[in-house]
Amino acid sequence: MTYLNEIEKHIDQFPDMPPFCQNLIAYLNNPDADFKKIANMVKYDPGLTANILKFSNSYYFEAVHKVNSVHAALVRLGTKKVMELVLALSVSSRLLPCLPGYGFMAKDLLKHSIWTAVAAQELADILNMKQVDMIFTVGLMHDLGKLLLDPFIQMERLQFNKIFKNPKASFEQEERSILGLDHAQVGAMILERWQLSPEIVTAVRWHHEPDKADEYQELIYLIHLANMLALSEGIGTGNYGLQYIVSAQAIKILGLKKHHIEYAASRALDKMKEIEGILG
Numbered sequence: 001m002t003y004l005n006e007i008e009k010h011i012d013q014f015p016d017m018p019p020f021c022q023n024l025i026a027y028l029n030n031p032d033a034d035f036k037k038i039a040n041m042v043k044y045d046p047g048l049t050a051n052i053l054k055f056s057n058s059y060y061f062e063a064v065h066k067v068n069s070v071h072a073a074l075v076r077l078g079t080k081k082v083m084e085l086v087l088a089l090s091v092s093s094r095l096l097p098c099l100p101g102y103g104f105m106a107k108d109l110l111k112h113s114i115w116t117a118v119a120a121q122e123l124a125d126i127l128n129m130k131q132v133d134m135i136f137t138v139g140l141m142h143d144l145g146k147l148l149l150d151p152f153i154q155m156e157r158l159q160f161n162k163i164f165k166n167p168k169a170s171f172e173q174e175e176r177s178i179l180g181l182d183h184a185q186v187g188a189m190i191l192e193r194w195q196l197s198p199e200i201v202t203a204v205r206w207h208h209e210p211d212k213a214d215e216y217q218e219l220i221y222l223i224h225l226a227n228m229l230a231l232s233e234g235i236g237t238g239n240y241g242l243q244y245i246v247s248a249q250a251i252k253i254l255g256l257k258k259h260h261i262e263y264a265a266s267r268a269l270d271k272m273k274e275i276e277g278i279l280g
């Protein structure tokens, strides 16, 4: 017996994104979106205005000249980055609670998610993969499903602990066999309900099993490796994080070398602190 029906009910009840974010994202998805109209929409939200300015002036964007107006910030960031920022701000406050089932203290999930997002972006930059979109959003949301599954993990703690002592499969496979769904599937189902784009949903769905994905492979391999990097730095390992199976294909297909990984990790550390200041 698994918890499939109960988990599906919880997915249906998972809170939506705030309507303002939904409207803004719908508008930003429009290829003819213009910066004046976006600036007008944003000006009624002082928190978002401040964060757009902070973000566009941040080290993350290697900003040389400071911008002081939302319009100038939007021009610097472009609609895709603004969309990523709006998504990040609407989801980051949900990543704060402690998750005793997974062994996360308060903010651990947020830190792990930011680290993964920033490291994935760094890897993409190092490998000159400028065309891969939505890396930051996927990095930030990849473990969203853990929020919903945590109470179920707590209920089955004895079984998870028993398996952890003698693992025969990846942690996600154990989640599927004990609970009925794993956190990657659950996260993707939540994001589908939020009507986010297929690349975000697909990448979250396959972040642990990237070889099985039919589309968006580069994005998914980047997230998969950045996730591994976060865990190897000890960020977000919790109780079971080390039960992680790394895809050999990922390193081969992306052409990653050891020095790329070391460089990405060192740059991610500085940028992560800054982003944490904005999102935390």
Ligand SMILES: [Fe+2]
Pocket (backbone or CB within 6 Å): 142, 143, 183, 184, 207, 208
């Ligand atoms: Fe995960």
Ligand SMILES: [Fe+2]
Pocket (backbone or CB within 6 Å): 112, 116, 142, 143, 227
């Ligand atoms: Fe993760």
